[in-house]
Amino acid sequence: MSERVSIPNALANRAISGNAEAQFELAELYMQSEHEDDIILAEEWALKSADNGCVEAMYWLGEGYTVYAKELAEEDPEESKAHFELGYYWLSKANMQKHPAATLELAGYYRRGDVIEKDVEKSVKLVKQAAELGEVQAMRDLAFIYANGLGVDVNEEQADYWTEKAEALTSK
Structure with a gap:
């Protein structure tokens, strides 16, 4: 014990x-x-x-419920769905407060279609919002999205821009 x-x-x-x-x-x-x-x-x-x-608590709950929902997905789909709903709720509230990591996590809900309708365009918009809020992982994701044309037209200029911005922040 x-x-x-x-x-x-x-x-x-x-x-x-x-x-x-x-x-x-x-x-x-x-x-x-x-x-x-x-x-x-x-x-x-x-x-x-x-x-x-407390926006950090909103994000913490949203992320925690999301992780737990993913763990439960195969063994208990109904329980998993309930936790995805809670995760979505809290991440959405944190996103309204412009929490960068919550915004990026919320983008995953739209990309995967967890408890909401799959919407790649909305997902990319949220990734961009998170990148603009300073979330380095979102910058890297956005560079990859533009480089590979995932839900957007391939745009090497944008891919390079977001790669350089992420590198500048991580090299400090």
């Missing part, structure tokens, strides 16, 4: 009083545990944080 996570009183008090950042910090602490009750508490605190407007 794994040990439970130790929570600082000051953090717990801030979280209980409704501080969204403290709630998310608490969720992340609980997630570090392997104890099942702590994992449940991690989700509960992340949901409170996201409901209180």
